[in-house]
Amino acid sequence: MAIKDDVGRRTEGAGWSMSMSGKVLRGRVEGPVLEPGDAGYDEARSVWNAMIDRRPRFVVRCTSADDVAAAVRFAVEHELEVGIRCGGHGIVGHAVPDGGLMLDLRPMGAVRVDVAARRALVQGGALLGALDRATQEHGLATTAGNVSHTGVGGLALGGGMGWLARRYGLTCDNVVSFQLVTAEGEILHVDADSHPDLYWALRGGGGNFGVVTEFEFALHPEPGTALSVEFLFPSASAADAMRIWRDASLTADRRATWNATVVERTVSLGFVWVGDPVEGVVQAGELGARLAEAREPAERMVAPLSYLQLQAREDDVEGHALRRYWKGHYFRELRDAAIDALLARDGDRLPNVSLQAYGGAIADVADDDTAFSRRDAAFEFVAAARWDDPAEDAVRMESARGYARTMDPFASGAYVNVLGDDGVAGLRRAYTDEKLARLRSVKDAHDPGNVFHLNQNIAPTRT
Numbered sequence: 001m002a003i004k005d006d007v008g009r010r011t012e013g014a015g016w017s018m019s020m021s022g023k024v025l026r027g028r029v030e031g032p033v034l035e036p037g038d039a040g041y042d043e044a045r046s047v048w049n050a051m052i053d054r055r056p057r058f059v060v061r062c063t064s065a066d067d068v069a070a071a072v073r074f075a076v077e078h079e080l081e082v083g084i085r086c087g088g089h090g091i092v093g094h095a096v097p098d099g100g101l102m103l104d105l106r107p108m109g110a111v112r113v114d115v116a117a118r119r120a121l122v123q124g125g126a127l128l129g130a131l132d133r134a135t136q137e138h139g140l141a142t143t144a145g146n147v148s149h150t151g152v153g154g155l156a157l158g159g160g161m162g163w164l165a166r167r168y169g170l171t172c173d174n175v176v177s178f179q180l181v182t183a184e185g186e187i188l189h190v191d192a193d194s195h196p197d198l199y200w201a202l203r204g205g206g207g208n209f210g211v212v213t214e215f216e217f218a219l220h221p222e223p224g225t226a227l228s229v230e231f232l233f234p235s236a237s238a239a240d241a242m243r244i245w246r247d248a249s250l251t252a253d254r255r256a257t258w259n260a261t262v263v264e265r266t267v268s269l270g271f272v273w274v275g276d277p278v279e280g281v282v283q284a285g286e287l288g289a290r291l292a293e294a295r296e297p298a299e300r301m302v303a304p305l306s307y308l309q310l311q312a313r314e315d316d317v318e319g320h321a322l323r324r325y326w327k328g329h330y331f332r333e334l335r336d337a338a339i340d341a342l343l344a345r346d347g348d349r350l351p352n353v354s355l356q357a358y359g360g361a362i363a364d365v366a367d368d369d370t371a372f373s374r375r376d377a378a379f380e381f382v383a384a385a386r387w388d389d390p391a392e393d394a395v396r397m398e399s400a401r402g403y404a405r406t407m408d409p410f411a412s413g414a415y416v417n418v419l420g421d422d423g424v425a426g427l428r429r430a431y432t433d434e435k436l437a438r439l440r441s442v443k444d445a446h447d448p449g450n451v452f453h454l455n456q457n458i459a460p461t462r463t
């Protein structure tokens, strides 16, 4: 007899339906299994973007690669959609499957550092803060993003841009090996020699190829001092200064990452320096003097801080529980007309804007070496809206879209980790056609049934 189970899927009989019970799943994994109504269920399904409100049928709080493998097999048997949650900062909330099975990797958040080998073994559910703290204890670091409550998982698999990237490459460039649970529930060690196709695809191809239960990162000596340099201008009169700032970026030291923000009608132009702050202060003085040739800044802010402080300084402003909408672009160059468009802050409830410079070690890596693409970007642009009243959803999103649209003519692609639900059009912005074809062949080989499709999906040939 065909019946409907309680997520509305057609099943072939009562026995099949019974086997999809939480009891059966609990018998297969060590970690807790949460269902709607259970304590902790609502916390587990809540992610960084408060716009996401979905209800998985099961949440498995995985404690090991074996748990992940067993849960993936269970999901495949019962045709449940699989969502993978690490830090829960994916902008469109792919981690949370409505009616499906969510792998909550957060219990797997440990970081072990091998000081002699300069390696970190990082579990697939770890947050950036855990990685930075564990490595800095030994005067070491690897590239991580700018907000410490972001997950290593999603960030590293999509690329991973941070203040050390111009020196040491993106986060994905620093991955030496992965432990991966495949769509068949197999546990693989993936590195340049074993499974080179997966090793290539996992560095920039996102969560398409399996569940990473451990990353092995290369570490670099990093004594842990930094400097934040900001010169503030009213946006209406910042264009000349911004052109000088852009020109100066072309010869910037690799320890400096040029960055700019626009909040309301104030522009901050400057850079983040990781290294000896005394040298950074000299560079700040030089930039300040050049900018002042165009216009005296309204304010100069040069602040030394530790690397760990730097890595957490945006944690509060980028906190949880707000509604969010992002649009991103890469710019191969920042043309004068792009600066003018960026500074034209007409309209209401405009998104905040950030620009962060690429180049340096990011561009040293050959484009073919990793799935990550668009290494020729000079700047990454993000228009980020945040608000708390659901009644403002439409106007906030349209305002961010409209603003980003005015920047479209200058764009050379987009970072896969800031794409929205743009489907194939989004993928084409993130990857070249050749990369997409190669990613698809890896998908065909390792996940032909598209078990891992809640992501910026590389669809296999058969679906």
Ligand code: FAD
Pocket: 047, 048, 083, 084, 085, 086, 087, 088, 089, 090, 091, 093, 094, 095, 105, 124, 125, 144, 145, 146, 147, 149, 150, 151, 152, 153, 154, 155, 156, 157, 158, 159, 160, 161, 162, 206, 207, 208, 210, 211, 212, 213, 318, 417, 418, 454, 455
């Ligand atoms: P999750 O929502 O947990 O995961 C997102 C997706 O990644 C999942 O749906 C899954 O497909 C995949 N995934 C996650 N973990 C695994 C795993 N272990 N195995 C397989 N697949 C997995 N990006 C930067 O490069 N640099 C930054 O400085 C930066 N700052 C950010 C700051 C904030 C506040 C936010 C919200 C985002 C930022 N991003 C940054 C973008 C960030 O890289 C993405 O949002 C990323 O997806 C977050 O990863 P997560 O693990 O927290 O998210």
